[in-house]
Amino acid sequence: MRTVSVVGIGAGNPEHITVQAINTLNTVDVVFLTDKGDAARELTELRRAICERYITGSSYRIVTVADPDRDRGAAAYEPAVDDWRTRRAVIYERLIAGELGEQDHGAFLAWGDPAIYDSTVHVLEEVLARGAVTFEMQVIPGISSVQALAAQHKTSLTRTGRPVHITTGRLLARFGVGRAAAALPDDALAKQRVTAHVCKPLFNSAARRAFCPGAGRFSSHRGSGRASMRWVGPRACA
Numbered sequence: 524m525r526t527v528s529v530v531g532i533g534a535g536n537p538e539h540i541t542v543q544a545i546n547t548l549n550t551v552d553v554v555f556l557t558d559k560g561d562a563a564r565e566l567t568e569l570r571r572a573i574c575e576r577y578i579t580g581s582s583y584r585i586v587t588v589a590d591p592d593r594d595r596g597a598a599a600y601e602p603a604v605d606d607w608r609t610r611r612a613v614i615y616e617r618l619i620a621g622e623l624g625e626q627d628h629g630a631f632l633a634w635g636d637p638a639i640y641d642s643t644v645h646v647l648e649e650v651l652a653r654g655a656v657t658f659e660m661q662v663i664p665g666i667s668s669v670q671a672l673a674a675q676h677k678t679s680l681t682r683t684g685r686p687v688h689i690t691t692g693r694l695l696a697r698f699g700v701g702r703a704a705a706a707l708p709d710d711a712l713a714k715q716r717v718t719a720h721v722c723k724p725l726f727n728s729a730a731r732r733a734f735c736p737g738a739g740r741f742s743s744h745r746g747s748g749r750a751s752m753r754w755v756g757p758r759a760c761a
Contacts, residue, residue, distance in 0.1 A: 525623045525658035528630040529637045529644055531665015532573055539666040545577045547663050552583060552627040555618055557590040557611075570632050586622050588614055608642055612649040620656045635667040640691060 528547050533539030548554070554574055558567050567587070574585065591610040597603035615631075623629045633641045647660055669689060673680045680687050 526628040527658045530663045531636045533666045534668035551630045553629040556587045611646045616650045636665045
């Protein structure tokens with residue numbers, strides 16, 4: 524049976540690739556890359572650079588496909604995302620059926636950790652549900668921007684007896700820290716929490732050269748009984 528791996532590759536620093544991710548990449552026949560166009564060309568090239576750096580064999584292929592456009596201005600956000608994922612599923616289904624032999628191993632590269640605000644696992648689950656192609660899926664965890672930033676700034680994301688709320692820049696921009704964190708139950712443990720802002724990918728072309736410790740900082744915020752931590756850098760986070 525075909526195997527499809529979703530490999531977490533970190534938030535852009537090539538040094539954050541795990542040993543498990545490297546070992547997995549060295550077993551693949553095909554690496555699938557989604558191309559978001561000229562605006563995100565740098566991200567596609569960084570994925571290629573990661574493959575060139577860590578895959579030691581020469582038998583693998585890179586297959587690049589255009590990523591479907593997503594309506595980022597849609598009034599109804601979740602239906603727009605669902606539609607985009609479905610169109611992605613059609614493309615992934617075609618790639619897997621057409622580019623992988625019955626015993627081949629393919630990989631999709633996910634920024635950060637595939638379990639944190641990444642759609643690849645959801646899309647592949649939809650491909651399997653469609654039933655036109657079968658494969659075994661495995662997920663290789665990665666280092667998220669939340670982890671990388673906390674480590675770089677020598678701080679902990681957790682406080683004793685308090686939960687951590689991971690959210691997106693979109694929700695913070697729309698609602699602010701307090702309302703974005705309000706999705707958690709308002710119980711005794713939720714009255715004081717740390718809100719971590721996910722920013723992927725964290726690094727741009729500088730990642731190919733070195734990890735820049737001065738690229739930004741954490742900004743703390745306390746209000747309405749909640750403690751939050753968000754990344755503040757020289758560039759807007761996508």
